[in-house]
Amino acid sequence: IPMVSANQAITSSEQNEISKMLKKIxxxxxxxxxxxxxxxxxxxxLIEREEIKKVGKEKVSITQIPExxxxxxxxxxxxxxxxxxxSADDVLQHVYKYNPATELSTCEIIxxxxxxxxxxxxxxFSNALAVAYSxxxxxxxGTNDVIIDIVMxxxxxxxxxxxxxxxxxxxxxxxxxxxxxxTLAFPSGDLTGDNTTELxxxxxxxxxxxxxxxxxxxxVDGSNxxxxxxxxxxxxxxxxxxxxxxxxxxxDDSIVGVYRMEMAEIETEEAPxxxxxxxxxxxxxDGSNLWNKTFNNSLAIAYPAGDLTGDGxxxxxxxxxxxxxxxxxxxxxISEIMAIRGYDGMALWIRDSDGIVPLT
Numbered sequence: 438i439p440m441v442s443a444n445q446a447i448t449s450s451e452q453n454e455i456s457k458m459l460k461k462i463x464x465x466x467x468x469x470x471x472x473x474x475x476x477x478x479x480x481x482x483l484i485e486r487e488e489i490k491k492v493g494k495e496k497v498s499i500t501q502i503p504e505x506x507x508x509x510x511x512x513x514x515x516x517x518x519x520x521x522x523x524s525a526d527d528v529l530q531h532v533y534k535y536n537p538a539t540e541l542s543t544c545e546i547i548x549x550x551x552x553x554x555x556x557x558x559x560x561x562f563s564n565a566l567a568v569a570y571s572x573x574x575x576x577x578x579g580t581n582d583v584i585i586d587i588v589m590x591x592x593x594x595x596x597x598x599x600x601x602x603x604x605x606x607x608x609x610x611x612x613x614x615x616x617x618x619x620t621l622a623f624p625s626g627d628l629t630g631d632n633t634t635e636l637x638x639x640x641x642x643x644x645x646x647x648x649x650x651x652x653x654x655x656x657v658d659g660s661n662x663x664x665x666x667x668x669x670x671x672x673x674x675x676x677x678x679x680x681x682x683x684x685x686x687x688x689d690d691s692i693v694g695v696y697r698m699e700m701a702e703i704e705t706e707e708a709p710x711x712x713x714x715x716x717x718x719x720x721x722x723d724g725s726n727l728w729n730k731t732f733n734n735s736l737a738i739a740y741p742a743g744d745l746t747g748d749g750x751x752x753x754x755x756x757x758x759x760x761x762x763x764x765x766x767x768x769x770x771i772s773e774i775m776a777i778r779g780y781d782g783m784a785l786w787i788r789d790s791d792g793i794v795p796l797t
Contacts, residue, residue, distance in 0.1 A: 510534045517571040518581035520548055520557060520604035527551040527604075529569045529583065546585055548607060558607030565590035572601070572624050573634030575659040580604050582659075584636065586622050599638055601662065611662030618642040625656060626679040626689030628721045634659045637677040637691065650674055654693065656724065666724045673697040677719070680741040681751035683779035688721040690779075692739045692753070716755060718782060728782030735759045745776055745785060752785070753777040 511533045520527040532545040546569040548557040567587045575582040587598040597620040601610040613620075621639040628635040640653040652675040656665040668675075675695040683690040695715040714737035718727040730737070736758045745752040755775040760768055773794060776785040787794040 509537070514549070515570055516551075517548065517583065517604070518573075520571075520581050520583070521550065522578075522580045522605065523550075523552070525550075525552050527557065527581075528554075529571070531567075531569065533566075546583075548583070548604070557605075560585065560602070560607055562587060562590065564592070571604070572636065572659065575601050575633055576603060576610055577631075577633055577660065578603075578605070582610065583607075584622055584624075586620065588619060588621065597640075599636075599662075601636075601659065610660075613638065613657070613662055615640050615642075621676075622657075623678055624659075625677070625691055626681075626721065628656055628665065628689060629658060630688065631660065635665070637679075638664075639676060641674065644671070647672075652695075656691075668693070670695050679721075680718075680739070680753065680779075682721075683718060683727060683751050683753075684720060684722075685748070685750045685780070686722055690721040690727070690751075691719040693717040693719060694738060696736065714757075718753075718779070727780060730755070730777075730782060732757055732759075734762075739777070742776065746778060750779050752779045 512530060514528050514530040517527045517529045519525060528549040528551050530547040530549055532547065533542065534545070535542045541564065543561055543563050544565055544567045545559055545561045546567060547559040549555065550557055565587045566589045567585055569583050569585045571581045572584040573581060582604040583602045585600040585602060587596075587600070590596050590598065594616055596614060596616045597618055598612060598614045599620055599622045600612040602608060603610055619641040621641075622636045623639075625635050625637045627633065636657045636659055638655045638657050640655075642651050642653070643649075644651050649672040652670040652673055653667060654670070654675055654677045655667045656677075657663065658665060673695050675693055677691050677693045679689050680692050681689060693716075695717065697712050697715075712734070714732045714735055715729060716732075716737055716739045717729040719725070720727050737755055738757075739753050739755045741751050742754040743752065744750065753776075755777055757773045757775060759771040759773065761771060762768055771789065773787055773789045775787045777783070778785055784796055787796060
């Protein structure tokens with residue numbers, strides 16, 4: 438990564454080098470997000486992409502396949518809940534356009550009336566990759582609002598941006614700009630008790646000197662974008678997401694998955710084996726740690742499992758994928774499922790493919 442002066446615009450060469458590294462961060466964050474959300478289609482696509490890179494000598498390497506021209510436009514849509522207050526669900530359409538002649542791209546976010554497909558509002562972003570999704574009621578008007586996550590954009594320098602917009606008309610409620618970084622934002626439930634949705638904003642940046650990834654996670658007040666706290670994880674990709682009420686206090690709690698890996702593995706563009714995984718349960722009322730668990734040489738993912746103990750609180754399941762290194766080129770993966778009591782992290786039971794594993 439080139440050293441960049443804060444007092445002048447970066448050169449095209451520096452911009453390209455930085456963009457390459459930021460794209461690697463997006464790739465790794467995408468991998469973890471798909472797994473934590475149990476988004477199997479995306480996960481299988483990612484795994485297949487990694488497997489193509491590992492083909493044997495008798496097969497054609499993906500690097501030998503000539504690059505194909507990018508499609509001139511792509512469109513897809515997500516459900517958005519009720520944006521305009523007519524008691525019917527609406528839709529968020531995404532339209533990505535690319536002009537091969539000018540090498541310029543645009544991303545258009547269009548809110549559509551779910552009843553008849555007419556346009557409610559639209560916003561267009563140039564030279565940016567943006568994703569929009571319903572974020573619940575951010576401004577307290579009783580209808581769903583929208584978060585637009587510009588994961589990566591290019592102006593004078595690479596940037597990312599979170600924009601909260603009114604679901605009725607697309608007007609900006611607040612925004613958060615992050616230069617030279619990648620951002621992801623997820624709804625995290627009502628953390629402040631004000632009956633509006635809060636967000637977990639993730640900022641992935643690069644420590645140029647140490648050549649490591651830094652993750653900063655900040656719970657953000659959905660109504661005004663004010664940070665409610667911040668946690669920094671060095672040499673790690675971390676992701677926070679809501680899991681329901683673990684403590685029976687009426688407030689939504691969260692899990693942070695922290696995945697530490699060697700930067701060298703990321704630069705090879707191979708799917709990295711995490712050096713360690715850490716699961717941290719966060720009390721939604723004050724942001725304190727409820728408990729944490731560390732797993733070495735493994736990828737551990739926690740997700741809500743309902744009330745397993747009958748005490749009225751949410752408990753968790755942890756899927757733990759353990760890597761056993763037989764030799765430099767041979768790795769065995771052992772998978773376990775662990776049931777965890779939500780409020781204190783106590784293991785209730787563990788099973789692998791052969792049955793019950795004794796608790797230690």
